[in-house]
Amino acid sequence: MDASSLPSTKGKPIGNRSKIVKRYLNLAYVMPALLLFILFSLLPIFRTVQYSFTNFNGVNPNYQFVGFKNYAMAITDTRWWEAVGNGVIFALLSLVFMNTIALLLSVAANSNIRGGKFYRVVFYIPPILSGIVVGYIWKWIYEPKGLLNGVLRDIGLDQFTHVWLGSIDTALYAVAVSSMWQGVGGSFILFLAGLQGIPKDLYEAASIDGASRSQQLRYITIPSLRKVYTLVNILTILGALGIFNHVYAMTMGGPGYATEVPALRIYREAFTNSDFGMANAFSLIFGIMLFVLSLIQLKLSQKKD
Amino acid sequence: MKQLNRVTWRVFIISIILLIGLTGCGGNSKDMTSNEKPTKENTSQDNTNTTSDTKDVKLVFWHYLNDRHDLLKEMAVDFEQKTGIQVDIQLFGGDGFKQKIMASAQNNALPDVMTFAGGAGDLGQLVESGNVMELSDMKDIFGKFPSTILKTFTYDEGNIFGVKKLGTYALPMDTNNIQFVYNTKLFEKAGIASAPTTWDEFLADVDKLKVAGIVPFATGIGSWVAGSLAAPYEIAYLGEEKLVNVKKGQEPLMDSGYLNVLKRFEDLYKHGAFAEGIATMDLPTAEQMFVNEEVAMIYDGSWAIGVFNQMNPNFTQYDVFQPPKPADATHDVKIPGGIGVPLVLNQHTEHKEAAMQFVRFLVEKEQQQKYASKSFNLPANMEAATSEGGMTPALRNFSLGMNHIIENGGTYPAPSVETVLQKGIQLIAIGQSTPDQVLKEMDTELQKALKEKKE
Numbered sequence: 001m002d003a004s005s006l007p008s009t010k011g012k013p014i015g016n017r018s019k020i021v022k023r024y025l026n027l028a029y030v031m032p033a034l035l036l037f038i039l040f041s042l043l044p045i046f047r048t049v050q051y052s053f054t055n056f057n058g059v060n061p062n063y064q065f066v067g068f069k070n071y072a073m074a075i076t077d078t079r080w081w082e083a084v085g086n087g088v089i090f091a092l093l094s095l096v097f098m099n100t101i102a103l104l105l106s107v108a109a110n111s112n113i114r115g116g117k118f119y120r121v122v123f124y125i126p127p128i129l130s131g132i133v134v135g136y137i138w139k140w141i142y143e144p145k146g147l148l149n150g151v152l153r154d155i156g157l158d159q160f161t162h163v164w165l166g167s168i169d170t171a172l173y174a175v176a177v178s179s180m181w182q183g184v185g186g187s188f189i190l191f192l193a194g195l196q197g198i199p200k201d202l203y204e205a206a207s208i209d210g211a212s213r214s215q216q217l218r219y220i221t222i223p224s225l226r227k228v229y230t231l232v233n234i235l236t237i238l239g240a241l242g243i244f245n246h247v248y249a250m251t252m253g254g255p256g257y258a259t260e261v262p263a264l265r266i267y268r269e270a271f272t273n274s275d276f277g278m279a280n281a282f283s284l285i286f287g288i289m290l291f292v293l294s295l296i297q298l299k300l301s302q303k304k305d
Numbered sequence: 306m307k308q309l310n311r312v313t314w315r316v317f318i319i320s321i322i323l324l325i326g327l328t329g330c331g332g333n334s335k336d337m338t339s340n341e342k343p344t345k346e347n348t349s350q351d352n353t354n355t356t357s358d359t360k361d362v363k364l365v366f367w368h369y370l371n372d373r374h375d376l377l378k379e380m381a382v383d384f385e386q387k388t389g390i391q392v393d394i395q396l397f398g399g400d401g402f403k404q405k406i407m408a409s410a411q412n413n414a415l416p417d418v419m420t421f422a423g424g425a426g427d428l429g430q431l432v433e434s435g436n437v438m439e440l441s442d443m444k445d446i447f448g449k450f451p452s453t454i455l456k457t458f459t460y461d462e463g464n465i466f467g468v469k470k471l472g473t474y475a476l477p478m479d480t481n482n483i484q485f486v487y488n489t490k491l492f493e494k495a496g497i498a499s500a501p502t503t504w505d506e507f508l509a510d511v512d513k514l515k516v517a518g519i520v521p522f523a524t525g526i527g528s529w530v531a532g533s534l535a536a537p538y539e540i541a542y543l544g545e546e547k548l549v550n551v552k553k554g555q556e557p558l559m560d561s562g563y564l565n566v567l568k569r570f571e572d573l574y575k576h577g578a579f580a581e582g583i584a585t586m587d588l589p590t591a592e593q594m595f596v597n598e599e600v601a602m603i604y605d606g607s608w609a610i611g612v613f614n615q616m617n618p619n620f621t622q623y624d625v626f627q628p629p630k631p632a633d634a635t636h637d638v639k640i641p642g643g644i645g646v647p648l649v650l651n652q653h654t655e656h657k658e659a660a661m662q663f664v665r666f667l668v669e670k671e672q673q674q675k676y677a678s679k680s681f682n683l684p685a686n687m688e689a690a691t692s693e694g695g696m697t698p699a700l701r702n703f704s705l706g707m708n709h710i711i712e713n714g715g716t717y718p719a720p721s722v723e724t725v726l727q728k729g730i731q732l733i734a735i736g737q738s739t740p741d742q743v744l745k746e747m748d749t750e751l752q753k754a755l756k757e758k759k760e
Contacts, residue, residue, distance in 0.1 A: 059410050059434040069760075143590075144581035145599075166582035168737055254527050255584030256732040271404040273720045274430060 052280035058270060063277070070281035080282065083260040084241075084289075090176050090261070091240035098180040099229075099236055102187035107221065109188075110195040120192065127185040135249025138178035139165065142250070165251055168258040175259050179246045183239060187232050194228030195221065230301040234294050241290060262286050362659045363391040365416035369402035370646065372611045373680045380675070384666050390659045400528065400587075403427060410436045417654040418663055421475060421647040425458055426716055428649065429466040432474055438650040439472035443661055446668065449686050450477055453712060457644045465553075465716055475647035477685035478667055479676065481607040482642025482706045483533050486699070490622045491519050491601040500626035504569070507629040511578045514601050522573065523580035523595065524604040525588030531730040532723055534604050536641045537627075538566040540711055541634035549715035552722075554755040558748045567740030569631065570733045584731040596620050604628075607703035608645060610681035625702040627709065642710035645682060683707070719754035722747060 052070055056063040074080060109119050126134070141147045142164040149161040164174040198221065206216050222229075244263035247253060253260040253268075262282070270279035368377060374396045381392035395416070397405055403422040409415050410431055421428055431437045447455055458475035460468040487500060492510070495517035501507040514521040524530050539548050542562040550556040551563065573579060580586070580600050588605065589612075595603040596616040603609070613620055630638045648667065654660050666672060673689035676682065677696060683704050684690045696704060717723060729743030 057430055058407055059430045059436065061434060163581045166584045166586070166735065168732075168735070171585065251585045252527060252587075254728065254731050255735055256728045256737060268724070271407060272724070274407070274427070275719075 048280045048283055051276050052284050054277045056276045056280075057274040058276040059274070066277065070277050071285070073278065074281045074285055079257060079260065080262070080265060082257060083262050083265045084286075086172060086259065087241040087243065087261050089172060090179065090243055091237045093173070093176045094180055094183060094236045094240040095233060098184050099187050099232060101180075102184045102232075103191050103225075105184070106188050106191035106195055107217065110192060123188045124185045126182045127189075129182065131182065131245025132249050134178060134182050135246040138174075138181075138246070139250045142174055166255060168255055171251055171255060171258045175243075175246050175250050178250065179240070179243055182246075183236070186239075187236060190228055190232050190235075191225065194225045198224045226301070230297060234297050237293060237297070238290055241286075241293075362389075362656050363393060364418060364656055364659055364663055365393050365395065366663070367395050367397060367402075367406075367416045367419040368646075369397055369399070369420060369422055370608075371396065371398040372608070372615045373676075373682075376676065376679050380667065380672060383672075384663060387666070388659075388662060390656075390662065392663060406431075410434065413653060415651040415653070417651055417656055417660045419649055419651070420478065421649045424716075425460075426466050428458055428474055428647070429460065429464075429468040431649075432460065432468050432470050435470075436652055437474050438652045438654070438657070439470070439474060440476060440650070441472055443476065443665065446476075446665060447473070449668065449670075449688065451480075451687060451707075453710070454480055454644055454685060458647055475644065475649045476664060476668055477644040477646070478648050479608075479645040479673075479680075479682040480643065480685050480690075480707060481645035481683055482640050482703060482710050483604065483606045484625050484627050484640055484703065484706055485602055486595070486605055486609060486623050486625055487602045488595070488598060488600075488623050491517075491598060495519055495601070500624065501629045502626075504572075504629045504631035508572060508576050508578075511573070511576045515577055520580045520594075520600045521576075521578045522602045522604075523583065523586060523591040523600040525586055525591055526579075526583050526731055526734055527585040528587045529727070530588055530604065531727040533641050535566055535570075535726065535730065536711060536714055537638045538569050538631070538634070539563070539714065540639045541630055541636050542566055544636040545639075545711065545713055545715075549713055552715035552717050554718065554751065558751055559744065563747075564740050564744050565631070565633065567729070567733060567743050570730050571740055574734055574736055579734050584735045592616065595623075606645070607683050607700065607706075608681075610697065610700050610703070614681055621697075623699055625699050625706070627706060637709075639709050639711045640706055641714070642707060644685070717751065717754060718758045719750075722750045722754055725750045 051063075053065055053067060054063045055066050105119075105123055109116050109123070113119075143149075144161075144163055144166075148164065152158065152161050162170055164170050202220050202224075203216055206220055211219070242263055243261050244267065247259050247261050247264050248267075251259045253264050266279050266282045266286070269275050269282060366377070366381070368374070370377070374394065377394045381394050385391050406415070406419065406421065406423070407427075407430075415436060428437065432439075454477050455473065457477075459473040460466065460471050462471060464471075485500075491514070492500075495510070495513045497510050497513055501510050511521040524534065526534070542565045543551065547556060547561065551558050551561050580591075580594060582590075591600070591603050592605065592609060592612050593616065594600045595605075596613050598620075613623070627640060628638050648664050650657075650660050650664065667676075668686055670686050670688045670692075673684035673686035674692060677684040677689060677700075681697065681700055683696075683700065690704065725747050726743070729738060729746060732738035733740065733743060
């Protein structure tokens with residue numbers, strides 16, 4: 001079929017009315033989703049911004065506009081930046097350890113090992129558990145007379161028993177371990193999906209050329225997973241910086257401020273100190289930080305391409 | 306493409322500026338989703354929208370009392386048999402109950418009746434926002450309770466919480482106080498004949514327990530208990546009047562004698578009194594350790610008797626002593642206490658009469674006696690409290706402590722000062738901070754809070 005066989009529209013006006021009807025019909029189809037988006041995404045953001053400029057206590061509708069006071073206090077709050085620092089530590093640990101383990105597990109699960117499908121299911125169970133439940137279970141594991149210390153004593157390693165959550169030296173890392181234990185499955189699934197998109201003949205060709213498994217990992221797998229890695233990194237950073245459930249269940253930010261994280265601080269401002277204005281200011285500052293971090297990562301990843 | 310990017314960024318920046326400008330104009334106005342906006346649940350002060358057919362009435366009752374859930378359900382069944390009014394007893398255990406109440410208040414989703422978790426300042430917020438009912442319609446039963454107890458949630462003219470809607474907003478379902486509870490068997494094993502009455506005796510007993518290989522003490526220092534443990538010593542060193550003034554900012558915190566309060570925690574740390582993991586320990590964990598006889602002492606409320614019974618009904622070898630007075634303290638020690646569980650009614654309940662009827666039922670003598678004997682909590686109803694029977698020896702000793710409760714411990718201008726105190730105590734308890742450092746941090750936070758309040 002070529003252009004000459006099409007009916008000629010020369011001289012005939014294009015159906016404007018039908019175009020308009022079509023446009024409104026398309027709008028009607030997306031309207032429900034758009035309404036939900038406005039109601040549950042845009043409106044809460046609008047409210048967050050609004051309350052951040054007020055002294056709203058969460059209950060009393062008679063609040064006052066306080067300008068940028070909440071932001072000034074948030075930016076000069078040293079405890080807040082310490083909490084952000086703790087969040088950064090969580091993020092770094094997750095990026096290095098959690099994602100490395102997830103990558104190795106996904107490579108193993110993707111190879112034709114026995115029980116590969118079983119492992120795929122098992123590794124994905126932790127992410128679907130409730131964070132609070134996971135936190136409480138790990139809290140029990142870490143108790144002075146809990147499972148971890150008990151195992152260490154049983155195998156003759158008494159000298160390594162420790163007050164894992166009650167010591168400022170280990171509390172943060174102990175919480176990080178529980179968080180990474182739960183998070184590794186999410187990264188694992190994404191890496192696995194990425195691996196399954198790599199053509200098998202690349203590996204075959206490499207094998208023929210005499211490349212070892214570690215060389216194949218280094219020169220084929222990792223470069224091919226670059227885009228997946230960017231996504232996983234962004235999600236890992238966002239998840240680690242936004243950690244809340246584990247800290248709430250295990251330490252409530254203690255001992256002292258050793259495990260204080262931004263989300264917990266925001267929660268405390270809102271529900272303990274009844275200062276929703278301040279909590280919303282912290283939320284916005286935090287949200288902007290996460291947004292900028294994600295942008296930087298995307299740009300860096302695009303540059304490499 | 307570059308042009309398009311530039312345009313996109315300009316539109317984005319202008320949108321942000323507009324958004325900030327628009328939302329900044331949102332002050333001094335009532336929130337559009339406030340409780341004053343007509344809603345299905347929103348009723349007038351004189352709620353006449355009550356149904357006379359009690360068979361259709363179903364009240365919703367929220368509480369956080371894990372150990373009393375079955376008892377409350379039993380009482381609800383009794384109430385239904387008596388009146389025909391159903392009550393749905395819903396338990397929300399854990400430390401997040403206050404937050405749940407506050408969040409529900411925002412959404413006008415409070416139940417008909419609830420126990421309240423929080424202080425008078427917290428309830429004051431709900432009072433000012435019109436969420437809770439003033440109880441002068443139930444004035445006829447006020448005389449059943451000790452007046453000091455009822456005062457806790459009564460807002461008079463010039464009250465320190467700034468509540469303008471004066472009146473009484475909660476009735477006590479029980480009373481409580483917080484003291485030291487000790488294991489009599491472990492004390493005997495360590496060669497301690499009786500409970501300590503002075504701070505020096507207390508430290509000596511801690512040493513004896515350690516020598517006997519017994520962990521001396523645990524409590525929920527990882528949570529709100531830290532501040533409660535400091536309270537008796539705040540009174541002992543400063544006295545109620547000075548403490549109130551210091552917290553209000555009318556007298557300086559530094560050099561007020563408050564340092565001595567924090568030094569008591571340092572004493573306990575230096576004598577190795579605390580159980581492992583104390584800095585992040587919550588009260589339920591400490592209670593479990595006490596019932597398992599892993600620690601000799603716990604600082605806990607009178608409600609703990611019921612908790613211990615639930616954990617292990619065979620564990621009865623414990624008794625109670627008041628916080629021992631330090632030799633250098635100039636005032637008597639007093640203990641935190643008052644209303645244990647406040648009962649609060651939703652201002653917007655559709656079943657006002659039924660809700661009040663249920664509350665009257667819960668606080669009448671017969672129910673209070675049943676409540677005390679089955680839950681091991683101190684009854685609020687004076688007739689029930691002074692009647693014979695229904696209390697174990699430990700509970701009776703707790704009850705005697707009601708004569709020594711702190712009447713007015715003052716309130717800081719912002720809860721953040723309490724947070725600094727709590728965190729500071731956690732760090733002192735593990736030797737990671739000193740009383741001087743914590744006091745300085747408290748003073749900094751207090752000055753910041755006072756400055757904010759002035760503005």
